Amino acid sequence: ERDRLLAGPVQAQIDSADAAVARAQVAVDRAQAVLDRTILTAPFDGVVTAVNGDPGAIALPGVALISLADLDPLRVAVQVDEIDVRQVRVGMDARVRVDALPSLDLPARLESIALIPTIEGGIVTYDVRVVMTDAEPRVRLGMTAEAQVVTQRRENVLIVPNQYIRLDRRTGAAFVNLVQPDRSLIETPVILGLQGVDSSEVIEGLSVGDVVAVDLGSDALPGLGGG
Template identity: 45%
Template structure:
């Protein structure tokens, strides 16, 4: 352990005190009285009693050896022992001297000599160790206090709004109780369930459109943000959560609104599209339509389909722009689409 550095100023003061005590000793010539000796005896006995009382308190200190109370009483007992020794020396000097002032002066000389020697030696290793233990205990107390303080602070893990608050100010909170719920609204997002047969068609960053029941005939653009890795089996049907993030802000949109989403798997321009209701398939999954030419209906004209949507599909071959196709024929009437 490192010792405390020697204080030269304190040593100079101690040396001056020693010189003064020696000078006073040499100038004293009074005789010693019985009252002086009695007073010195009482002083010595008082310090002994104080020392013994502090030792008893130290041995019964809470926490035992090494605790803060133990170290405090131990330090006080050391100081009392030092004072008792001075009182004993003073009593001895008075008993053996012809003057009480001379005995006291001699004791002061010895006290000044002891103080000077202590300062020159610096702090003792045992004293330094005792203070280091006390300092470590104080640091632990500060650390526990800081931990308790920071446990009273809730830090939001992300920016958002408080969507639910389940506690009131001043209420006692039990462990594992949700105090509040934080909702991330930047951006707003929608979670939909996609069947396992269709999930293979999706990938992140695909474009999508979202409509809200509360805002009819208004479409909002979105982007496929995340596809769940783990599916959910509900009544034998496996589906996966897909999160769509809105790419535009609109103050009319509120959290919790009912939505419908359409994900754009592939997009093509300048192609021929026909309603799916006009398409017929055979057992080999080939596609046909009824083509109208003038007043004549040519049945089962083969066509080749490209992209197939929920309501319309792309015809890559078999039709040209302007062709008229029939939906069904009944009683010489038919519905046409071009």
């Protein structure tokens, strides 16, 4: 017995012990894998907005257990018409307006443009994502908002609110009612440059200091309607 102990284990015993260790490691790995499946790891930093389950309950296939929102920064999902989408590019500046906070005009940046359109009722639009560049604590997830993308920029130009501009849809000519010294109105043709949602650039036909007005008694031409 003493000689056997001094001689140490034979190779067969070593191989058997190694096999037992390997089997034990496999069992540990399986147990760890089962344990790992009980832990939910968020794919990004965010805020939990909904928990659809209780501890110990059975998770159902296809049912999200937790809803997670990335609020830093906030993003606005908008739909852009197929005609307008060709004018926008990722990285363009934008402005966001929130219905619940009409006094705010928040800076933003165009983050992504969908490659595949959405077609509803024959209308083709593309999903565009706009990311807000400045934090505003009063803006909350789920609020209704609209975004305006700055496709071109002009400085030191003459602009007129669209409500004062009338457009001849047949010819494309634009007109304003220019106020005269005797307070009468003269229909004056103007040439427009960039046209925005609220106002348009006037390249020719008006000068700084001219006063224009809406002729409430005239129905000759349809107005731009602020759009």
